Amino acid sequence: MSVSLLRVSSVSVRFGGLRALDDVSLDIRPGTITGLIGPNGAGKTTLFNVVAGIQRPTSGRVELAGRDVTRHAPQRRASLGLARTFQRLEVFGTLSVRENLLVGAESRRRWERSVRPHAIVDDVLTRLGLGGVEQALADQLPTGTQRLVELGRALATGPRLLLLDEGASGLDEHETAQMAALLRTLADEEGLTIALVEHDMPFVMGLSDTVVMLDHGQVVAAGTPAEVRSSAAVQAAYLGSSTTAGGA
Template sequence: MTMLEIRKVSVRFGGLTAVDDVSLAVPEGTIMGIIGPNGAGKTTLFNVVAGILRPRTGSVLLGGEDITRLPAHRRARRGLARTFQRLEVFGTLSVRENLLVAAESRRRWDRSTQPAFVADELCAELGLGEVAESLVDTLPTGTQRLVELGRALALRPRLLLLDEASSGLTELETIQVGERLQRLAGQGLTVVLVEHDMPFVLSTCGRVAMLDHGVLVTEGTPDEVRNNPVVQEAYLGRNREAAA
């Protein structure tokens, strides 16, 4: 089953084409990484999928349903959750309270949700048990990033969009997040992430797509993308390194 399908999506800001006729299909249970230089259109495409931006042309399907015209909150009810590059957490609440708030949000449309159980389960799953009662503002950025991931997972999504998920994490935390995402994907969760951390992308994702100037340059396995000469020149910097 294809969980996310992006069909010929284009976005323009005045005379600037930020996303140019991009099509992607992400099967259920897949981790898809989207890479590219700054200004490539990655976050713009993310915002189209999340419902923050309306594309000029094209459509977005979630589990086969056209959600192009649905607002963000209705997409959430259909199983879409996302994180942001800039942390979106409640700093004056504890870790557990942050997760409870998110779980309570899902309870608005799913009365079977047990927020306390969800919060405790996610604290254990993400290794946050020791800081569960700590105020988020007092924690390192990397730990706050894990709290934000937990808030998204508390919505029990079918599709999870992660914007710079490894930002602020230590090397060990990054490895652990990658392993957790792979475990969740093995349970059926579909993940699409925008990342600059190439080792994280290549070791975590089953598929990788590269954008440059709003255009989909290539899409394939990590090895296929890593070895693509266009990717090496435009993003991975092999040619620049050779010239140095």
């Protein structure tokens, strides 16, 4: 069995009297894709914030590649191989696609002095098929392409673990299929470990190796997509109905 790349142990987060996360534990193996699902307010984005170092847990522990990073700042976690995208698109609209990717590559040079940022960008442009629009301003591109730009900026930092928040949001059916194929390739062929929060149930169930459902800040189901789909807790929450797994 592979050693966990990410281990979250008994993490709780309280905001006053509200418990956003309640004794959450999670293990993610290298080179796998883990989908986080759950109703609005389930705690998914809060968990991502804890893993990324944006939110300090009230209790519990976060380990990255066996190292305790619970008190590490986001920048320190980035230097250890963690990258994150956000539910709301965060591209630099007045910069070109190449310049957006350079932001990630230059960040990487802070902890890996030998890297050549433009070479990294050239590689990411090729991997994501963005070479034809590298000089276009990001805010002039369709949503699907902007999502790729945001993903590319994260990849330019050289991550081992990518936290992808609503990566298929705003994409049409064709773009969603392309995104799924790309993420599968990154995991299978390049060994990238991916955790994703996603409201598109066919997308997350078809892509993930493991699915974890949160509800009211607690893990209520975890396993293969088939196992989670058959869970009574998941079915009661939204599967088989028109409700989706969006939100935090």
